[in-house]
Amino acid sequence: MLEFENVSRWFNGTQGKVTALESVSFSVQRGELLAVRGPSGCGKTTLLLAAGGLLRPSSGQISLDGQDPYQLNPEQRSQLRARMIGFVFQQFHLIPYLTVRQNILAAALAVPGKEAGTRASYLIKQFGLDARAEHVPAQLSTGERQRTALARALLNEPKIILADEPTGNLDEDNARTVFGYLSQYVNDGGCVLLVTHDAQAAAHATRTLQMSQGQLVE
Amino acid sequence: MTIWDLLIREILHRKLNFALGVLSVMVASGSLVGAVTLLRIHDIRTNQLLEQKQAELARQMAQLQDDTRKAMLKLGFNVVILPKDQNLSDWYAEDYASKYMPEEYVDRLAKSGAVTVRHLLPSLQQKIEWPERKRKIILIGARGEVPELHKNPVQPLVQPVPQGTISLGYELHRSMDIKVGDKVELMGRSFAVHACHKERGDKDDITAWIYLAEAQELLNKPGLINAILALECLCVGEEGLPLIRKEIATILDDKIQVIERGSEVIARAEARIKVEEQARASIQQEKDARENLRAVRERFASILTPVVVTACAIWIAVLGFTNVRARRGEIGILRALGVCSRRILVMFLSRHVLVGALGGALGFAAGVLAAVYFTAAREGTQIRVIDTGLPWAGLLVLSVAGAAALAVIAGWIPTVVAARQDPAEVLREE
Numbered sequence: 204m205l206e207f208e209n210v211s212r213w214f215n216g217t218q219g220k221v222t223a224l225e226s227v228s229f230s231v232q233r234g235e236l237l238a239v240r241g242p243s244g245c246g247k248t249t250l251l252l253a254a255g256g257l258l259r260p261s262s263g264q265i266s267l268d269g270q271d272p273y274q275l276n277p278e279q280r281s282q283l284r285a286r287m288i289g290f291v292f293q294q295f296h297l298i299p300y301l302t303v304r305q306n307i308l309a310a311a312l313a314v315p316g317k318e319a320g321t322r323a324s325y326l327i328k329q330f331g332l333d334a335r336a337e338h339v340p341a342q343l344s345t346g347e348r349q350r351t352a353l354a355r356a357l358l359n360e361p362k363i364i365l366a367d368e369p370t371g372n373l374d375e376d377n378a379r380t381v382f383g384y385l386s387q388y389v390n391d392g393g394c395v396l397l398v399t400h401d402a403q404a405a406a407h408a409t410r411t412l413q414m415s416q417g418q419l420v421e
Numbered sequence: 422m423t424i425w426d427l428l429i430r431e432i433l434h435r436k437l438n439f440a441l442g443v444l445s446v447m448v449a450s451g452s453l454v455g456a457v458t459l460l461r462i463h464d465i466r467t468n469q470l471l472e473q474k475q476a477e478l479a480r481q482m483a484q485l486q487d488d489t490r491k492a493m494l495k496l497g498f499n500v501v502i503l504p505k506d507q508n509l510s511d512w513y514a515e516d517y518a519s520k521y522m523p524e525e526y527v528d529r530l531a532k533s534g535a536v537t538v539r540h541l542l543p544s545l546q547q548k549i550e551w552p553e554r555k556r557k558i559i560l561i562g563a564r565g566e567v568p569e570l571h572k573n574p575v576q577p578l579v580q581p582v583p584q585g586t587i588s589l590g591y592e593l594h595r596s597m598d599i600k601v602g603d604k605v606e607l608m609g610r611s612f613a614v615h616a617c618h619k620e621r622g623d624k625d626d627i628t629a630w631i632y633l634a635e636a637q638e639l640l641n642k643p644g645l646i647n648a649i650l651a652l653e654c655l656c657v658g659e660e661g662l663p664l665i666r667k668e669i670a671t672i673l674d675d676k677i678q679v680i681e682r683g684s685e686v687i688a689r690a691e692a693r694i695k696v697e698e699q700a701r702a703s704i705q706q707e708k709d710a711r712e713n714l715r716a717v718r719e720r721f722a723s724i725l726t727p728v729v730v731t732a733c734a735i736w737i738a739v740l741g742f743t744n745v746r747a748r749r750g751e752i753g754i755l756r757a758l759g760v761c762s763r764r765i766l767v768m769f770l771s772r773h774v775l776v777g778a779l780g781g782a783l784g785f786a787a788g789v790l791a792a793v794y795f796t797a798a799r800e801g802t803q804i805r806v807i808d809t810g811l812p813w814a815g816l817l818v819l820s821v822a823g824a825a826a827l828a829v830i831a832g833w834i835p836t837v838v839a840a841r842q843d844p845a846e847v848l849r850e851e
Contacts, residue, residue: 257756258845277762281761290757292848294750296750309422312755312759319422
């Protein structure tokens with residue numbers, strides 16, 4: 204599903220060249236929850252953004268469902284992202300003035316479809332957000348916010364979910380719930396790339412890779 | 422969920438930012454529309470003032486015209502009809518004509534139906550030596566007024582001298598101690614004194630009046646006269662005299678000349694012209710003053726409006742940047758969700774169009790009302806909005822479209838910044 208081949212990414216900062224990723228190669232398949240584990244600043248988020256078509260690698264190649272997203276023009280790449288990828292972030296990134304339902308439906312902005320409303324209702328119910336459907340993020344608990352973000356990521360039935368510390372702000376119960384949904388998604392044929400520094404979170408993965416200073420280590 | 426839903430909800434969420442944007446566009450649009458309306462009202466007010474002045478002038482002129490007409494009704498034009506070949510220098514020098522014309526002229530005039538001529542007094546005048554008294558006198562033969570048959574009878578101005586009688590001027594009867602009823606001899610003919618006139622201080626004091634036919638006999642001028650006095654000729658207005666001249670000349674086959682006597686009516690007409698000239702000068706002065714005021718206002722508007730519009734545009738740009746800054750995370754996640762930068766651009770531009778259109782419409786209303794009430798307060802005018810006659814629909818469309826364009830132009834840079842925002846950078850920072 205997703206394949207990294209010798210992917211490197213560096214940034215030119217005021218203190219010279221900073222390497223965030225160095226010759227990273229791995230792949231993740233359908234039905235797999237791959238956790239990339241490492242300390243803060245080791246390049247996990249850079250790896251996730253590069254996988255999501257948001258950060259072009261300085262070298263190497265990324266293949267998403269057999270297609271290099273960086274060979275596409277920005278519009279096509281946006282479409283690819285909308286159809287194939289779901290993002291879940293530690294900070295949730297919910298739009299503050301939209302309700303839970305509207306936040307979930309925001310994922311349909313790029314892929315409009317008649318079924319979006321039905322699908323949103325289904326996800327609201329599945330994620331136990333019925334009572335909160337018309338509430339704005341400020342009125343939600345952190346667990347509800349992350350469930351809303353997860354529901355949004357799943358609205359367009361993506362082939363892969365890229366999750367950046369999805370349980371970083373959650374308590375144990377909520378973290379377990381979120382991993383329950385992600386496991387369900389994987390069991391239904393989806394695939395998840397999870398980056399985290401948390402060993403417990405990584406424990407839910409089908410496979411774990413260790414990352415240090417921009418490199419994958421065994 | 423569409424991009425428009427997102428737009429409306431965002432506006433409702435950030436009401437203050439939106440309201441400030443609308444307010445700034447409103448100020449810009451209002452200042453422009455206000456300036457246009459103000460100048461328009463100024464023009465209308467100028468027309469009103471000038472029309473008022475014109476009406477006042479017309480009223481004054483009508484009053485003066487009426488006064489002149491009344492004066493003419495009382496005085497009329499007094500004209501002397503003289504033979505065509507009479508040298509006027511001699512006439513003015515001697516005060517009587519040395520040339521003659523048929524007495525029949527006066528009858529022709531009387532029967533002609535002439536509208537302008539009244540009180541016809543034919544006369545034969547000559548300066549003679551009164552042989553019996555050894556002194557120079559002016560002898561006037563008069564037959565009294567010739568009635569105009571086509572008109573209602575009028576009170577004669579001068580009573581006729583009966584046949585066989587004589588009327589004497591003051592100097593004549595005083596110096597010779599003659600009284601009414603006395604008998605006097607003149608050129609061998611006896612006359613009874615019919616009247617002794619009071620002192621007039623002019624040549625009348627040495628004038629003797631006798632019946633016309635007798636004068637013609639004494640002076641050997643049968644059937645001839647040398648002047649017809651036409652008193653109180655009626656013709657109102659400055660064109661009166663030429664009309665009288667024309668009418669008399671037509672009736673008498675252009676064999677005469679008509680001289681105007683007595684200047685009171687002309688003086689009144691001249692005074693009226695003077696008043697009119699002064700009034701017109703005053704109107705022109707008012708017009709010039711209003712034009713100067715308009716030029717000042719136009720200049721003021723031409724400076725103030727661009728300054729206000731520029732300031733508002735900068736303010737809109739600042740608000741745009743503030744909005745983009747506040748929505749960094751939102752833009753980042755929308756991009757991550759697959760919303761392309763073009764749609765982000767459209768979303769932000771649409772917001773600016775809304776700000777502009779709403780601000781333009783409100784500014785239009787505010788500008789018009791402010792101009793109307795400002796003028797009302799300053800000049801005490803009662804001009805209603807509807808009376809300004811401005812092309813409202815066109816101005817409204819122009820205001821809304823112009824304001825939307827202004828908002829889009831002012832918000833263009835922040836919009837582009839939003840659309841070009843690197844989502845990876847935003848998400849990493851957030």
